[in-house]
Amino acid sequence: MSIVVNKGMLLYILLLIFLFAVSVFTKARLPKDLNFILFVIINLLLIVFVGLRGNIDPDYSNYLDVFKTSGGNYHASNGIEVGYYLLNHYLLLWKMPFQTVILIMAIFSIYFKVDFFYRFSPNYGLSIFVYFCSILFLFDFIAIRQAVTLSIFMVSLPYIYERRFWPYCILLLLASLIHITAILLIPFYFILNRKFNKKTLYAIILICAIINLLKFTVPLVEVLLKFIYIPGVSADKLNVYLQETDYAPISIKQLILCFLFVFLNFHKEEKSEMFNILINMFVFGVLIGTIFNELPQFAYRMKWYFFWTESILMVNLIDYIARNNLKLTYFLYTVVLLLYGYTMINFLSQQAHRDKTYFFPYKFFFQQ
Structure with a gap:
């Protein structure tokens, strides 16, 4: 191109x-x-x-x-x-x-x-x-x-x-x-404010990286549909999403940034409550984009609710590297x-x- x-x-x-x-x-x-x-x-x-x-x-x-x-x-x-x-x-x-x-x-x-x-x-x-x-x-x-x-x-x-x-x-x-x-x-109200330990966050990144690099499709939605009823219009949209065959991986750039942001979270001296939330959001963006990759359109729409945090976390990363x-x-x-x-x-x-x-x-x- x-x-x-x-x-x-x-x-x-x-x-x-x-x-x-x-x-x-x-x-x-x-x-x-x-x-x-x-x-x-x-x-x-x-x-x-x-x-x-x-x-x-x-x-x-x-x-x-x-x-x-x-x-x-x-x-x-x-x-x-x-x-x-x-x-x-x-x-x-x-x-x-x-x-x-x-x-x-x-x-x-x-x-x-x-x-x-x-x-x-x-x-x-x-x-x-x-x-x-x-x-x-x-x-x-x-x-x-x-x-x-x-x-x-x-x-x-x-x-x-x-x-x-x-x-x-x-x-x-x-x-x-x-x-x-x-x-x-x-439901993210109950999750985003938690202070996860570094092993948990790095494990999420590693597992998601393997899934995305191997282009493995996670059949989570297929399993959930056996137990959950989806009504009317939502079911119609879901069926349209399920027809897609293109694989939509999390990019290598996003995986690398996720690792760097988590590293920053455990090395930055001054951290606010909002900073912790933004770090968790980026990690969950990677996780959601991965576990719902069976529905590329849905995964795409959902992950960007979390990936916009890059706009702030990138500034924090530069400040940490440059050290004034x-x-x-x-x-x-x-x-x-x-x-x-x-x-x-x-x-x-x-x-x-x-x-x-x-x-x-x-x-x-x-x-x-």
Whole structure:
């Protein structure tokens, strides 16, 4: 696969450079007011970029079809969660344009993520840069319903270490009205705050690495279906997932990062409750992506509820390696720029190869 490089990529490159420049500035101890101004600018920039885009991604037309057909009463058989359906229904009823749906989803999706990075990352600028290059186009552009549920999940995480189950549960129940997979995150309240010993975590990584490198399919779902009844629409979706034959392994990069993050967890001197949760989440992302590899689509959707933590853990890893050596820090930042920048460009190029109307050039909705 050759990488597409042309003038249509200019806006993406400019955004990438801007966010990287922000990560360099936010590494310094900026005045609180300046930090807040950057926070607002990044939010506005990304919300406009995501929320005012036109038909340049694979799922835009599908969401437009949902909007056009949402004038009647809701039926579960249409396969769309009731919360998302009602959003479309009332906007259509109020004669609002379809782009309003995309913009509202972008506001909820982007703001809560940027706010989470702002509050919990040692360098929120670099975390946003990593997120932009690795995940934003997968979800905030394409899988917008799950992008919003992911943001709600991020908002709910402090309730885990605060031991407040009901606010956590209510948020995820609300999120499930947008994407049903959010309901599967509720049991993690009882797991993510635990402090696992290193042998347990390394054993999980080793077993998952062997399974993925040997491309062994785990028949967990097949076994569970013998004992668990799956109702209606969920059963139909499950049958579709079961028809897939492609193997979807956890990448070597993710396995290596998982090992490094766990190592960091037991060697980093200052650790917060949230840091422990984020480490556990990345490990569970590897575990879930592995044990549900019989359902590639399901495993893919579920693991990204946990793998976004790379955006924060990578910053912690760089800080640990550099040990306050600014030259080494900025060298490692440059490595991140090259690696993640290449990842982003390669992904967009693959999408453009599938369909010449995807991503290049970027178009606002009024340019259609």
